[in-house]
Amino acid sequence: MQALFLYNTLSRKKEEFKAINPPFVGMYVCGPTVYSDVHLGNCRTFISFDLLYRYLLHLGYKVRYVRNITDAGHLEGDRDEGDDKFAKKAKLEQVEPMEIVQKYTLGFHDVMREFNALPPSIEPTATGHICEQIEMIKEIINQGLAYEKNGTVYFDVEKYSKEFNYGQLTNRKLEELLEGTRELSGQDEKHGRLDFALWISAKPETLMRWPSPWGWGFPGWHIECSAMSRKYLGDTFDIHGGGMDLQATHHANEIAQSQACYHKTPVNYWIHTNMLTVNGTRMSKSAGNGFLPEELFTGNHPLLEKGYKPLAVRFFMLQTHYRSTLDFSNEALQASEKGFERLMESYKTLQTLQASSSSSENIAELQKNCYQAMNDDLNTSVLIAHLFDTVRIINSANDKKTQLTSSDITLLKKIYDDFIFDVLGLKPEKGNEKLDSVLEKVMRMVLEMRANAKTTKNFQLSDEIRDKLLAAGIQIKDGKEGSAWKI
């Protein structure tokens, strides 16, 4: 099998993936800030990394997948307002900040489960790692690359840039970065325009605060990921991921913090996923154009014509490459939903396929194509195109137009299990098993009755059965070997 190539933001090229210590792989992904419901755009990122996680597992790697929960330290705009997003929301809802955190963390997990995303190996929280963050800030101060002012600690970007390349992830020079930044106002405590807070001093009314060498306060946003990734994955690890919106600020700062501490590049492969857009504009919390997964599943949203099943939505997302923007629309969703159903239907057909002694298809070639697509920077668009080839092959064989040997069928089943279920994380929508088995028996009976009506040329009755079943949501599919049905 060929090697896996991944696009590395650091080099802006596809690079062959080589683990530091195979078969182990350390992967860190920036998780959600749990002060409100995750929207669909957030989900896309986590589904993309779920795909990478699943594929690495499929290839036999032992992956430690760390995805944090940000439950402290995110300020909303100007930091002078004192409270972070959690405390603000808590005041609004008149609850404890940790009630906010708990509520939206549970909600996030529910949604991820619906999308059939595997849970990460470790899901650390910022509030659970205050000590580690304080220790790391102390190290940066000891290196002379951070300074304290009135209980707040800042990272000194310009001083850091004398020794290290601050703009490496975004391919920009310090001067360019400075040009694009706002002037410091007279009241600013920061030395330099690009400096960012590592620790923020708390005001008396601040709800979430911890003691530190610099007084009561709370951590800045960027330090948590550096501290937690280092704790669980080491000074240098394999893969760090997140949305593209984090690249320029959050990830650039993460690299700076780690480099400042231990003078080593913290990550070998930086992977960034692209945004989900609505009518061409990025879906975001602040823009207010976000869909909640729940609204999508129920169809309860002015822009939605109907509800969509979670895995149909997952399939919709996987049809686009993770580094392309994906535009959200009813039409596109409905197209994906139909394709997804056809794919799942062919899996059922595959289970009932009769083997022939000869073969008219090259299934091994098809399997190779699937690996090739995935190895090319997880090209799921191409992978899915190949999978639709299998649909055609299966349906043709089912119609007795082509032949498959039993080893062909076995290999096809393996392709489905490997790529559709294990790697893409799709699966047929599960109903109630007991109900299904009863329905199966009832349907067998009904189809038998209809077949009898047809043999006696009582087409009025057979059509009535068909039409009434359709009205009830069951579609009859007549074939040479009798009739089948689907919901």
Add this chain to the structure above:
RNA sequence: GGUCCUGUGGCCGAGUGGUUAGGCUCAGCUCUGCAAAAGCUGCUACUCCAGUUCGAACCUGGACGGGACCUCCA
């Protein structure tokens, strides 16, 4: 303003120098008692202009359009 990405058929969306992407839609055909399902075929796609090349959607230059980041965001 700066940095960068992008412009593909009715819709979504791969491809990045010569060979079918794929899905959905629509039309025709095959199968069928009819329909559906399934299969086949078609709707002759690459924003525009100039250049490089035997050959360009793909490379280069320019124009126009869309978007992202530079401030919290997956």
